[in-house]
Amino acid sequence: MSTIVAAKNEDFDTKVPLLIIGAGAAGFCAALTAREAGVDVVVVERDAAPSGSTALSAGLIPAAGTRFQRAKGIHDSPQLFAADIERKAKGEADPAVVNAVAEEAGPLVEWLADRHGFPFEVVDNFNYPGHSALRMHGLPSRTGRELIDRLRSAAELNDIVVLTRSIAERPMADAEGRIIGVQIAHPDGTQERIGCEALILACSGFGGNPDLIHRHIPDMANAIYFGHTGNRGDAIIWGGALDAQLAHLGAYQGHGSVAMPHNILISWAVVMQGGFQVNRDGRRFSDETRGYSEQAAEVLRQREGIAWDVFDARIAAIARQFEDFQAAERAGAIVTSDTIENLAEAMRVPVAAFVAEWKGVEKLKLVGGQDHYGRTFLADQLCRPPYHAVKVTGALFHTQGGLAVDSTGRVKRKDGTGFPNLFAAGGAAAGVSGSTAAGYLSGNGLLTATVLGRLAGKAAARQLIS
């Protein structure tokens, strides 16, 4: 277990101006920003090849008022975006951080595109729950793998040193809480003490630490963890030892649509375009359009923790833009039938109950009606054969609670004042989703990784060169 200890400056093997722990989206965005400002940066990463939860994601970053949106005639603004975040978080997210990330997300996406050549485009054939404009920006493959590969290449081109296979074990601070260095463990068993003038924690959340999940998010203690297993909560463990303010540790991003037993993410496009979920009894059980995050626990509450996503060929064509969906098709996860009765049989759910649910949904679509869960259906989303279904479960994707930060990513003490030279971004920092899974607006994960990463990189650089 890591503790924070005092150390003398002369105890260090090497010294660098800015040290960053974690080479995911947050760490790389912070490093690229600080490097651009002329600061030498070293990133410490436990894995041999940086990937993190970033590589497992769909790589979609929400941003408002971008030129990519304008080119498609999409009207949006940071104010509208901030209001959407706060509405989903039920007003529990820190408004200063919400406004900062909503304001800076557009410039972040354009910076990655213009300075580093990321070929972003707006996803314009379906919208995610809770967003009042089309604002998800993705790369051609719609994968986080492409996002992290491009970030890693940009870091190489910009001479950013990444110490891979190196685990940050213990930050060291002086009596005033100023970080003076970090102890690193290398795979050959050797240890190194790197001194620094500023530290950015970008080592994400605690999804990979079952004890912490059990303590803070008991609802997900038995769920599949779909994120990066190397994210073991080091930031909050160190933050606790430093007496930092921790916020919303019960918040998380879940997902109610992970194909079983294949473990492949099925895009929520299948729901947003007019599909729905039934349980093993062939019955619907919720308003699926509230969001995929809260739907994880909803699905896990069903018999055997299983549900079926049901949709049609038009919806499948939209979902196919995601490589994951194509992989699910190749793996045989998607069942297909020309009649809903045969589909029910293939799903092994009671035919009469399923057909009744299906007819009820399609009838509501015809009149643009609302069901008793509060979901409104749209007439242009009628389903036609062939029909599809995929068996899914609920999963934990990543944790959203963490170190409380200000709008520049500076970590706060319990009394609300900032640490002199400690910053956090991405999963290491408290997100903008409030205190529950239901507060997670799609994209909040990469939003606070990329944008807070950039803001923390800027603030640290400003401090180091002033």
Ligand SMILES: Cc1cc2nc3c(=O)[nH]c(=O)nc-3n(C[C@H](O)[C@H](O)[C@H](O)COP(=O)(O)OP(=O)(O)OC[C@H]3O[C@@H](n4cnc5c(N)ncnc54)[C@H](O)[C@@H]3O)c2cc1C
């Ligand atoms: C399946 C899936 C789909 C998702 N889809 C989306 C999406 O489309 N849009 C979205 O906004 N969000 C999405 N998310 C969430 C998103 O992936 C995360 O919020 C985001 O990647 C977090 O970035 P990060 O840089 O903070 O963490 P990570 O990318 O996880 O990087 C943290 C890094 O720190 C390293 N590390 C940890 N501890 C140490 C240590 N002590 N020493 C050295 N290194 C350490 C880890 O090895 C890791 O490489 C998804 C998540 C999952 C799991």
